[in-house]
Amino acid sequence: MDISITLPDNFQSMTISELLDKEWLVPRKVRHFLRTRKGVSISGQPVSFQHSPQAGDTLILHFEAEDYPAPKSQIGEAVSLDILFEDEHLIILNKPAGLKTHPNEPDETDTLLNHLAAYLAPKGDFPFVVHRLDRETSGCIVFAKNQFILPILSRMLENKLIYRRYQAVVAGEIPEKHWIIRDKIGRHRHDRRKRVIDNRKGDFAVTHVEKAFYNTRTNETSVFCTLETGRTHQIRVHLSGNGYPIIGDSLYGGAANQRLMLHAFELHLIHPFSKEEIVVQTEPGLW
CATH class of the missing domain: 3.30.2350.10 (Pseudouridine synthase)
Incomplete structure (x- = not known):
């Protein structure tokens, strides 16, 4: 799995090591593998963990399958999803009322997570739950599209940086x-x-x-x-x-x-990589 991230114009200078550890929350074991494999590159050239990238640089992070093992979960049906925002890292959906966010049993297939998995499967992606909505509740919900961004979004939610x-x-x-x-x-x-x-x-x-x-x-x-x-x-x-x-x-x-x-009804967040403000609403909502 390769993750491509272009550093935004307001990027604050730091080393690759600091970026992976403090900003992107890459686990220690995975950071070790990235270092020993020379798995971080800029413009096609591997860079050391002490290198300080600049705004506008595009970093490629190469992960092996064992770094982030694929989840074991049932795929549902590729039903029509109401997509409010999507890029290569995350997706925001308008969840219908009456549908569970995720399965509670291994053999469940009729949940939003299962159906989203079917939608993403042809692209080689799989969704991960960032937060949930009750079955009866509708509206904006965020899923990560890879395990790399999942802890970053979870930290943002914990620190109240995702406004709902x-x-x-x-x-x-x-x-x-x-x-x-x-x-x-x-x-x-x-x-x-x-x-x-x-x-x-x-x-x-x-x-x-x-x-x-x-x-x-x-x-x-x-x-x-x-x-x-x-x-x-x-x-x-x-x-x-x-x-x-x-x-x-x-x-x-x-x-x-x-x-x-x-x-x-409404969800705001600052994208953790591009730093763009993402604002979605589900018009007209309940009224």
Whole structure:
């Protein structure tokens, strides 16, 4: 596997060794193999790990199969995917409601990951999960297209460098225009599927809620939500636990006569290699 990366105009000078270790999070063992095999080249010429590349240089990193073993996972069907952004390193999709993000059992094939694997297979790529959306939730979701970029995207997510904005429709009228929910979230004592607000033993969680509009006819409020943390079912638990269950969320007290009205509407990130700003939206979303 060869990875080609052109350093951006704002590249800050550092050695190849620093670039691989600090910026691109290449594991120590793989860095050792790259060094001993002379697996890093610029303009077709191998370079040492003490070389300092310049902005505009194109680095080629050559990996062997044992550096990043191919995953063992079932391939689904090459169904039509709603692709919001794609390059050689990552892909952003608009996930439909009712489809799992990834399989939980080895023989599962009907998940977004399986279908994306079928789409990428002819190109010799395979997708890797960066984050997930609940089965009932739709919208923007990022997958890595190789194991090289996967830890970089995971670190960006952990450091809140991937911005996600959700739409939701809840029962009742939320009076505040802006609302920050800081309730801790823990596991339900009797139902493994559920989470609950538990301000004594739960995990720290923060959700920002912005009121979009209130529908007097249906007594429903449409809101935008952004997350400071990524707890399981965080938006659903925070809203329902404060008296505003999401429409369609039967697990947390919402009316179940339609789909879950929760949608990952918008996603921003700075591409870790090109440094370009990527902004995607799933128009029109829920409204």
